[in-house]
Amino acid sequence: MMGAMDAIRADRFTAAAQVPLAGRFAQVRGLSKALAAPLSDADATLQSMPDASPAKWHLAHTTWFWETFLLRGHAAGHAPYDQRYAYLFNSYYEAEGPRHARPSRGLLSRPSLGEVLEWRAQVDAAMEPLLDRAELAPLIALGLAHEQQHQELLLTDIKHAFAQNPLGPAMFARPQAASRSARDEPGWREHPGGVVRIGHSGPGFAFDNEGPAHDVLLQPFALAERPVSNADWAEFIADGGYRTASLWLSDGWAWVQAEQVEAPLYWREDEHFTHAGWLARDPAAPVTHISYYEADAFAQWAGARLPIEAEWEAAAPGEDPAQGNQLDAAGCPLPRGDTGWFGDCWQWTRSAYLPYPRFRPAAGAVGEYNGKFMSGQLVLKGASCATPRGHSRASYRNFFYPHQRWQFTGLRLAKDI
Numbered sequence: 001m002m003g004a005m006d007a008i009r010a011d012r013f014t015a016a017a018q019v020p021l022a023g024r025f026a027q028v029r030g031l032s033k034a035l036a037a038p039l040s041d042a043d044a045t046l047q048s049m050p051d052a053s054p055a056k057w058h059l060a061h062t063t064w065f066w067e068t069f070l071l072r073g074h075a076a077g078h079a080p081y082d083q084r085y086a087y088l089f090n091s092y093y094e095a096e097g098p099r100h101a102r103p104s105r106g107l108l109s110r111p112s113l114g115e116v117l118e119w120r121a122q123v124d125a126a127m128e129p130l131l132d133r134a135e136l137a138p139l140i141a142l143g144l145a146h147e148q149q150h151q152e153l154l155l156t157d158i159k160h161a162f163a164q165n166p167l168g169p170a171m172f173a174r175p176q177a178a179s180r181s182a183r184d185e186p187g188w189r190e191h192p193g194g195v196v197r198i199g200h201s202g203p204g205f206a207f208d209n210e211g212p213a214h215d216v217l218l219q220p221f222a223l224a225e226r227p228v229s230n231a232d233w234a235e236f237i238a239d240g241g242y243r244t245a246s247l248w249l250s251d252g253w254a255w256v257q258a259e260q261v262e263a264p265l266y267w268r269e270d271e272h273f274t275h276a277g278w279l280a281r282d283p284a285a286p287v288t289h290i291s292y293y294e295a296d297a298f299a300q301w302a303g304a305r306l307p308i309e310a311e312w313e314a315a316a317p318g319e320d321p322a323q324g325n326q327l328d329a330a331g332c333p334l335p336r337g338d339t340g341w342f343g344d345c346w347q348w349t350r351s352a353y354l355p356y357p358r359f360r361p362a363a364g365a366v367g368e369y370n371g372k373f374m375s376g377q378l379v380l381k382g383a384s385c386a387t388p389r390g391h392s393r394a395s396y397r398n399f400f401y402p403h404q405r406w407q408f409t410g411l412r413l414a415k416d417i
């Protein structure tokens with residue numbers, strides 16, 4: 001492999017030099033382990049659909065990432081823990097060679113969860129001397145952000161797996177219920193439009209897909225002050241939203257009919273499935289686990305539309321991405337309806353996930369991280385209750401296919417003014 005530092009362009013993957021990386025490394029690696037702590041080996045091996053991966057696979061793949069992109073090229077004399085693991089735990093990096101088929105990850109009963117945890121411990125120890133090497137800071141920041149993305153996926157993937165079990169297993173204690181009633185109509189935050197600058201620039205880590213920063217021209221618009229709630233969504237259902245073809249995009253209507261969709265994923269009467277098992281839904285909390293098609297149909301029904309990503313970002317200055325209901329420690333992630341721009345749920349936009357003007361992926365294997373997925377997906381903004389706090393920012397571009405809804409996906413309405 002080429003030198004990993006060659007693969008990371010400093011202007012794309014910048015890390016604030018003053019951040020104590022050793023402490024962050026220990027915290028991030030520790031959280032992954034803590035999230036999986038309630039799981040048995042059998043739980044951690046479950047794969048409920050091709051889109052989702054076993055918890056054990058996430059623990060192993062993130063470890064492979066450190067071993068491949070940091071230790072291999074930068075730790076003198078480092079030998080891989082097990083030569084065979086590269087084939088098992090490479091996710092999608094063509095430059096790193098062939099790999100085990102994604103839909104078959106749930107067949108990997110070996111290595112055991114215990115063996116994977118032992119590998120993690122050895123890689124953590126091997127990483128220690130690298131953590132204070134300034135020239136590696138950008139690559140280490142990428143590894144930390146990568147592991148945080150997999151923490152959220154670990155949570156949403158195991159939730160999907162447990163939801164298939166008629167016993168409705170809980171992996172975390174039930175969180176305290178919010179004592180609020182459904183809120184009134186949301187206010188609107190108006191923006192005059194004009195030329196606005198979006199995308200990442202300046203110090204601090206960002207993924208390559210967040211840049212280059214550039215100007216866009218916006219018409220005057222308004223965004224709702226809060227995301228759409230469970231109570232709002234119940235009204236949409238009661239009004240026949242899922243049975244009214246005129247509200248839906250053509251692809252969306254075909255999807256609703258083919259999948260016989262009548263409600264968000266994980267809804268059952270007045271309950272929804274959570275990491276604490278089946279719980280009563282909070283009407284005031286943001287709706288989650290909806291597809292892009294559902295979000296778009298709701299917006300049509302509400303006489304509004306979905307935001308474009310530049311509108312969402314332009315309306316966000318002054319909003320602290322570290323605020324809101326996000327993941328701080330191992331526990332049940334659950335939307336609550338906190339005020340703020342970030343947290344609770346990822347918010348669908350109507351913007352295709354495409355490269356920004358003059359975007360160039362980094363050279364080498366890590367250049368496969370984002371750029372090659374820029375086809376057929378939509379951008380989501382914000383952060384969810386399962387996003388590790390500190391991971392997201394205004395320029396962050398999450399992306400999923402329009403039918404996917406096993407993430408904590410919701411929406412914030414927009415309108416023209």
Ligand SMILES: [Fe+2]
Pocket residue numbers: 061091146150
């Ligand atoms: Fe990954």
